[in-house]
Amino acid sequence: MSKNATANVNRPLTLRDVSEASGVSEMTVSRVLRNRGDVSEATRTRVLNAAKTLGYVPNKIAGALASSRVNLVAVIVPSLSNLVFPDVLTGISEVLEDTELQPVFGVTNYKPEREEQVLYEMLSWRPSGVIIAGLEHSDAARNMLKAAGIPIVEIMDTDGEPIDANVGISHRRAGREMAKAIVQAGYRKIGFLGTKMPLDHRARKRFEGFTEALAKEGLEVADQEFYEGGSALLKGREMTESILKRSPDLDFLYYSNDMIGAGGLLYCLGNGIDVPGKVGLAGFNGVELLDGLPRQLATMDACRSEIGREAAKIIVEHAGSDNGGAKKIVLTPKLQLGDTLKR
Numbered sequence: 001m002s003k004n005a006t007a008n009v010n011r012p013l014t015l016r017d018v019s020e021a022s023g024v025s026e027m028t029v030s031r032v033l034r035n036r037g038d039v040s041e042a043t044r045t046r047v048l049n050a051a052k053t054l055g056y057v058p059n060k061i062a063g064a065l066a067s068s069r070v071n072l073v074a075v076i077v078p079s080l081s082n083l084v085f086p087d088v089l090t091g092i093s094e095v096l097e098d099t100e101l102q103p104v105f106g107v108t109n110y111k112p113e114r115e116e117q118v119l120y121e122m123l124s125w126r127p128s129g130v131i132i133a134g135l136e137h138s139d140a141a142r143n144m145l146k147a148a149g150i151p152i153v154e155i156m157d158t159d160g161e162p163i164d165a166n167v168g169i170s171h172r173r174a175g176r177e178m179a180k181a182i183v184q185a186g187y188r189k190i191g192f193l194g195t196k197m198p199l200d201h202r203a204r205k206r207f208e209g210f211t212e213a214l215a216k217e218g219l220e221v222a223d224q225e226f227y228e229g230g231s232a233l234l235k236g237r238e239m240t241e242s243i244l245k246r247s248p249d250l251d252f253l254y255y256s257n258d259m260i261g262a263g264g265l266l267y268c269l270g271n272g273i274d275v276p277g278k279v280g281l282a283g284f285n286g287v288e289l290l291d292g293l294p295r296q297l298a299t300m301d302a303c304r305s306e307i308g309r310e311a312a313k314i315i316v317e318h319a320g321s322d323n324g325g326a327k328k329i330v331l332t333p334k335l336q337l338g339d340t341l342k343r
Contacts, residue, residue: 011322012126012149013056022050033058055143057123069150071100073315074122076132078110083259083287084304085133088155091308092131099316101128110199112138119144129153129315129324135160136201151324153311156302158330159205165324167310169333171202174300175209178254178282181298181335183217185342187252187280190214191223193239193264194256203256206284210254223247227260236263244279251279258283261297262290265340269294281340286333296338303331 015026015033022029024043031037032047039047050056075092077085092103104127106118115132119141122130129151135158137145145152145163152164159172182190192210194203214220223246225239236259244250255261261283268275275281275295286301310329318324337343 012059013054013147017054018047018051018056021054022047052140053143055140055145055147057120057144057148059124059126069126069128069320071102072125072127073101073103073312074106074119074127074130074132075103076106076108076115076118076122076130078108078133080105080107083289084257084285084302087304088133088308091305092312093308094305095309095312095316101316101319103131112141112199116141116144123148126150128319131155131311131315134201135162135166149322151315151318151321153314153324155307155311157202157205158328162326162328165311165314165318165327167307167314167329167331169303169307169331170209171205172209172212174284174302174333175206175211176213177333177335178206178284178300179210179213179217181337181341182252182254182280182282183214183219185276185280187342188219189222189247189250190219190252190254191225191243191247191250192221192254192256193225193236193243193260194227196226196228206256222250232257232259233263233266236260237267238263240264240267244273253279253281255281255283258285258287258290258297258299261299262293265293265295265297276340276342280342286336295340296336298338298341299336301334301336303333306331
């Protein structure tokens with residue numbers, strides 16, 4: 001790596017940095033990155049590895065200086081089918097619509113390699129800032145974010161070390177607070193139902209906080225059920241049926257999100273199970289779409305729109321600078337008892 005790149009990772013990297021790191025000419029680097037010209041496989045590999053290590057992204061603005069930026073804000077989220085993220089995007093758009101900045105959206109499907117691809121393409125257009133969900137990224141993605149030389153705001157989660165600015169909630173705290181409410185209501189035999197969590201870091205952290213709080217009360221999760229893919233409502237019904245048939249003595253079911261929780265509620269109501277008397281239920285996210293259910297599911301508001309607005313404000317405030325001021329905003333989700341948690 002060049003001394004300049006090492007000394008100041010917040011400036012946009014150039015072909016010269018990659019040239020010095022790989023030990024070949026800038027012209028050769030350009031050929032490799034544009035996939036043009038006759039270059040040996042060994043040289044190509046050396047250049048690509050150097051670029052990946054540095055976090056270098058080529059500038060697609062033809063004829064512009066490497067420091068040029070366009071009035072775009074790259075917004076990268078894991079899903080649009082999950083009802084959580086459209087609310088976040090709405091909050092971002094509300095703030096940016098009064099500025100010259102325009103959001104452009106990318107979806108990663110919770111896959112680190114996809115996040116790398118989306119980030120690479122978006123940064124190549126030299127946006128004025130990046131808003132990206134989560135704090136966990138691959139080494140290559142982190143390198144690109146660190147080397148971008150623009151404001152970076154990681155959103156949704158504050159349990160970890162951000163690259164630059166950060167807006168979100170503590171998911172471990174959210175899990176702890178829900179566990180405390182369940183225990184205080186008198187429930188003792190608690191089941192957990194959720195998504196498979198290796199790549200859903202926020203759901204994993206909520207579960208960790210939840211089990212930590214139960215342990216302090218001398219309790220542990222009595223049974224668990226996990227799913228991946230498919231309709232969340234249907235999966236919620238299926239998982240609830242499965243876990244209650246396997247462990248009929250459970251008196252509370254905690255779901256990793258409201259949609260599978262709603263499926264569980266519909267299963268219980270359809271099978272004459274007394275909620276919250278025999279079995280209590282709770283989810284997470286505070287999804288307004290579920291307000292029309294026969295009973296209000298106990299949940300916790302994840303501050304989605306507010307997260308989007310605060311992240312966009314940081315980008316607007318720091319547009320034109322090389323970082324987001326390392327600003328950190330920790331929001332506090334609100335517990336909503338609903339009708340499925342005994343008062």
